[in-house]
Amino acid sequence: MGRGRTAAAAVGPPPAARHHGNRHGRSEQARQAVLEAADDLLVEKGFTGVTIEGIAARAGVAKQTVYRWWKTKTDVLLDAFLQDAAEALTPPDHGDLAQDLRAHLRQLALFLTRSDAGAVFKALIGHAQHDPAFAAALRSGYLDEQRRRDRLPLERAVARGQLAAGLDMAAEIDQLVGPVYHRVLMAAEPVDQEFTDRLVAAFLRRADVVDLADAGEAGSR
Template sequence: MSAAATTSQPRRPRSGNRRDEAARLAVLHAADDLLVEHGFGALTVEAIARRAGVAKQTIYRWWPSKVEILLDTLIEDSAKRIPVPADEPTAESVRGYLRGFARFLTRDPAGKVLLALLAEAQHDPDTARSLHERCLAPRRARERAMLTGATDAGEIAPTLGPDATMDALLGPIVYRALTGASIPRGLVDTLVDALLRPRAN
């Protein structure tokens, strides 16, 4: 790959250079911290550049906007901190995933990034498109596979389809986080018991 092709990538440097990787991580961490400190509206590429100790031009060479920076932060952090169970999912692993998701939204800076992007997506179609294509759709595919695997194994018995089930499980959690309400442990248990283990007739 030529140098020109390397620098044309909008989201990540791909040269493998250690200095580039250190700068990339510094930008992601700076964006994460500044969002938590000042909110999405006050977050600027200039402020990110200052906090990260890199030139603003460097950021624009790698990312077209602050939304794409935040998406990189969100995708990397969520993959590490709330991976979707993939190997022989059980009812308890689904419950554990939901509890982890609730903790992620309320205690993790990257969870604040997700909430901010969800809010911004309500009135910015470009943010909505990027958030869906880069983050929500790939994660939903893994969540769908998790529920399908657990259903096929006889671990759970949802009465709704996989997508509707995930919406019903995650919706109350996201709503409470968006409104600043706490997420009681019992909420997850109630959702799991009601939606994944229906009473026999």
Template structure:
């Protein structure tokens, strides 16, 4: 990932930053993306909405993609946590339902979809999105499935990566094409791919 000359490649660790200004930038980017879309989102507009100087944003983030990634990482951690401690069949099913709701109803879900779309024709976005968001979350989802299988909660029919793709891929596709994701679809995916064992 490319970054500003003397700054770290990602802005996560800026201890001297004003936290209120940082959050204002993240919220402004989130709101403006939802209102106007990715292509119309500019650093100038984010700075105006957040009430900070454009130069301040460039000191903290090298691009609007990195701002959106910070927004997505923080919001996903709060609103779409991956079940970690002793995941059950019910908690895994709940996670997949929550993922569908996140994409359909949460502003941060629009950020995720915008970054997926942008990554298709921008190699820099694709690399940063994979390194900062997709790979760490995929590791957590893999662990979730592994622990669930070890505890006898689920019996996946595919290898972990194929299972995650088969569970979440149809949900992402429907969200990208503007279709709703019925709960029955989620339940069918979970039942067919994970074969949760009754307690």
């Protein structure tokens, strides 16, 4: 995960290294400790095993401190996940669409299948099936924002003239990332690099995009 477990404890003067009750107020250090604790407990105990009391105890804060920021454990877990997603799932900019998409889809697959945040995501998706208000919060907090991030490689390519401006980006994003989510949430099949690279190759053929890396290799022969 991207928050840095050991570094956080070393920040600030010695009295702030541990959190007892509310005397540290709305400190960012305490908030990060709560987010870390929520992720850890979900991975260890599953969604039903996570409680506000357990989160507070693991983070070393009072229960009232947690309630200052969040009303429920799902609110804590959602914030933890949104922070991790923003850090890990912003696509890179290599100056080439093919490279950007390959890297982005590989990272998305790793994030959803091998990280604590991926376990949180699957738990939140399950909870959303039974809580319409939370489903709306998840949609607006993650899904809508992630679609904006997913579009970045295509928008950059349009600006470079590598991709036609009239492309239906929404439909293409669905075809690029949709199969990844399907395998993570529905199918017991691997989401490996070979799979994500095939998704990118199919897009490049559909959109008639020149793979600059391949073109450079061909030109050097």
